[in-house]
Amino acid sequence: MAGGQRRVLELAVLGSLHETPLHGYELRKRLNTLLGMFRAFSYGSLYPCLRSLLEQGLIAEEQPAQATIVGGRSKIVYKLTAEGKERLQELLTQAGPSAWEDESFGVHFAFFRHTEAEVRLRILEGRRSRLEERLDSVRTALARTRERLDSYTLELQRHGLESVEREVRWLNELIATERRASERGPATDTTSSDE
Amino acid sequence: MAGGQRRVLELAVLGSLHETPLHGYELRKRLNTLLGMFRAFSYGSLYPCLRSLLEQGLIAEEQPAQATIVGGRSKIVYKLTAEGKERLQELLTQAGPSAWEDESFGVHFAFFRHTEAEVRLRILEGRRSRLEERLDSVRTALARTRERLDSYTLELQRHGLESVEREVRWLNELIATERRASERGPATDTTSSDE
DNA sequence: GTTAGCATGTAAGGAGTTACATGATTTT
DNA sequence: AAAATCATGTAACTCCTTACATGCTAAC
Numbered sequence: 001m002a003g004g005q006r007r008v009l010e011l012a013v014l015g016s017l018h019e020t021p022l023h024g025y026e027l028r029k030r031l032n033t034l035l036g037m038f039r040a041f042s043y044g045s046l047y048p049c050l051r052s053l054l055e056q057g058l059i060a061e062e063q064p065a066q067a068t069i070v071g072g073r074s075k076i077v078y079k080l081t082a083e084g085k086e087r088l089q090e091l092l093t094q095a096g097p098s099a100w101e102d103e104s105f106g107v108h109f110a111f112f113r114h115t116e117a118e119v120r121l122r123i124l125e126g127r128r129s130r131l132e133e134r135l136d137s138v139r140t141a142l143a144r145t146r147e148r149l150d151s152y153t154l155e156l157q158r159h160g161l162e163s164v165e166r167e168v169r170w171l172n173e174l175i176a177t178e179r180r181a182s183e184r185g186p187a188t189d190t191t192s193s194d195e
Numbered sequence: 196m197a198g199g200q201r202r203v204l205e206l207a208v209l210g211s212l213h214e215t216p217l218h219g220y221e222l223r224k225r226l227n228t229l230l231g232m233f234r235a236f237s238y239g240s241l242y243p244c245l246r247s248l249l250e251q252g253l254i255a256e257e258q259p260a261q262a263t264i265v266g267g268r269s270k271i272v273y274k275l276t277a278e279g280k281e282r283l284q285e286l287l288t289q290a291g292p293s294a295w296e297d298e299s300f301g302v303h304f305a306f307f308r309h310t311e312a313e314v315r316l317r318i319l320e321g322r323r324s325r326l327e328e329r330l331d332s333v334r335t336a337l338a339r340t341r342e343r344l345d346s347y348t349l350e351l352q353r354h355g356l357e358s359v360e361r362e363v364r365w366l367n368e369l370i371a372t373e374r375r376a377s378e379r380g381p382a383t384d385t386t387s388s389d390e
Numbered sequence: 391g392t393t394a395g396c397a398t399g400t401a402a403g404g405a406g407t408t409a410c411a412t413g414a415t416t417t418t
Numbered sequence: 419a420a421a422a423t424c425a426t427g428t429a430a431c432t433c434c435t436t437a438c439a440t441g442c443t444a445a446c
Binding site for chain 2: 032038106109110112113134137141142150152153156157161164166170
């Protein structure tokens with residue numbers, strides 16, 4: 001009942017507050033720096049989200065001493081509660097479309113530091129196959145197209161394909177790095193090969 | 196009153212129907228091929244949009260002969276009306292944020308063939324400065340950041356910056372090409388320099 | 391003869407923005 | 419003392435998705 005889903009923003013807020021307590025205004029700046037190239041949030045979505053998280057008991061107001069409260073309304077610094085940390089872990093463990101779609105992938109990636117190696121890998125692979133699906137469907141649709149396209153449409157297609165292909169290559173490198181790291185690193189006892 | 200704005204979808208539909216009459220189902224496939232790398236529309240938004248455009252008199256049902264209508268409901272092929280063509284021209288002439296923001300730039304670009312050279316140039320430049328703004332604000336925000344970021348956050352930033360920088364370079368090339376074309380091509384009498 | 395794809399549509403709702411409203415604090 | 423920016427919040431609205439409902443037609 002209390003508060004909608006807002007999955008992406010919720011994760012972004014909980015993840016940021018896990019690093020350090022913050023008040024709304026600064027939180028927004030952080031998020032828009034962190035995700036600036038991918039998306040931006042406005043106060044109109046952030047403050048309602050904070051209220052909802054507060055009602056759910058996932059975050060709490062922090063009273064530093066009693067210094068900050070001077071006038072009627074001062075900064076409201078939020079920190080993560082124990083339930084909030086649990087919820088964050090839960091969100092970070094989900095390796096599904098909600099983690100690798102366009103709107104959410106960046107946010108999930110930004111908090112990979114707190115994500116298990118296995119989950120990281122599944123998210124990276126999920127995103128990669130999502131993009132490859134997209135490449136396939138557009139490429140076959142283009143192949144079926146009888147009429148030749150004008151130069152602007154072609155240029156748009158070319159640029160779009162190239163961008164997605166680039167992201168796939170980037171993901172390939174990340175996946176390879178993850179695999180290499182989990183081979184020698186603190187993996188889940190994968191019958192460590194000699195080395 | 197009748198029908199909301201849906202600017203992007205409206206333009207996409209009018210633009211597509213300008214090339215050739217189509218029915219809803221095929222229209223959606225076309226759009227999702229044309230814009231596949233950037234965005235996708237569902238029937239839940241397309242059909243209401245078609246109804247709204249019909250009510251506004253911007254599109255009309257086409258009766259080919261009387262072949263197609265067999266059962267109660269068959270394909271409904273829509274074509275652009277005269278008012279629709281006017282509206283399309285109006286939309287294609289607008290060189291403002293509504294043309295160069297993320298959600299809309301692709302659609303506007305896709306129909307550049309029907310857009311005046313001057314407007315094309317202003318949209319390309321508008322998009323470029325929009326992206327440069329974003330680069331600046333993220334870069335200066337990063338420079339101000341005291342704490343060093345973890346490797347995933349850094350990698351995300353790096354990739355984001357690189358992608359946007361690539362798009363800026365792409366736009367630079369397009370702008371240069373447009374300028375070259377308008378110098379010798381059918382430009383607006385810009386006191387043609389020797390050459 | 392049944393699955394897959396073609397074809398059209400609606401109702402409910404999710405996720406966010408814009409514009410507004412308000413006031414404190416810092417800078418110029 | 420004016421302007422900018424910090425800071426919090428709400429109401430209305432936009433745009434789109436999901437899930438559902440319906441039926442036809444082609445392929446296997």
